[in-house]
Amino acid sequence: MAPRQAILLALGSNISPQSNLQKAAAMLRKHFPDIRFSSVYRSAAREVENQDDFLNAVAATETQQSPEEILSILQSIEQALGKSPPYRFGPRTIDLDLLLHGNKSQIINRKSQIVLPHPRMHERRFVLEPLCALIDLNTKHPLLHVSWKELLEKTLDQECALTDISL
Numbered sequence: 567m568a569p570r571q572a573i574l575l576a577l578g579s580n581i582s583p584q585s586n587l588q589k590a591a592a593m594l595r596k597h598f599p600d601i602r603f604s605s606v607y608r609s610a611a612r613e614v615e616n617q618d619d620f621l622n623a624v625a626a627t628e629t630q631q632s633p634e635e636i637l638s639i640l641q642s643i644e645q646a647l648g649k650s651p652p653y654r655f656g657p658r659t660i661d662l663d664l665l666l667h668g669n670k671s672q673i674i675n676r677k678s679q680i681v682l683p684h685p686r687m688h689e690r691r692f693v694l695e696p697l698c699a700l701i702d703l704n705t706k707h708p709l710l711h712v713s714w715k716e717l718l719e720k721t722l723d724q725e726c727a728l729t730d731i732s733l
Contacts, residue, residue, distance in 0.1 A: 571668035583621035591733040603733035604696030692723035
């Protein structure tokens with residue numbers, strides 16, 4: 567039996583975002599009963615403007631499942647919630663990403679489209695702000711070897727506001 571690994575997941579939505587984040591959280595709880603969720607943050611769309619703001623959160627848990635198995639779960643939840651953005655970085659009902667799996671410094675599986683750690687997580691305040699609320703700020707990004715706190719400080723110019731929404 568594989569050892570349990572800590573994993574971090576990102577959740578985001580800008581189509582009925584509160585409802586879709588809550589539905590996704592409920593579905594994730596069925597697969598990961600011990601999952602913990604950060605607070606929810608609001609951020610402007612980054613890559614493509616002229617769309618509604620996103621609501622974002624991060625979740626943490628432990629599992630024996632492989633990155634490929636987790637990706638399959640995330641994709642099934644996205645499909646169940648109707649994810650079909652009209653274009654790259656377009657509006658979406660839900661976006662679920664595997665950010666980290668254990669302390670692995672790098673996993674690249676082109677066939678299953680998995681790159682770990684998530685290649686852009688350290689550039690995105692809407693990921694780092696909720697992530698830093700769940701983990702020890704002094705731990706380091708496994709590939710960059712920089713603390714999460716330092717990475718967050720580099721993104722403070724990006725808009726990201728705490729909401730009163732909880733998952």
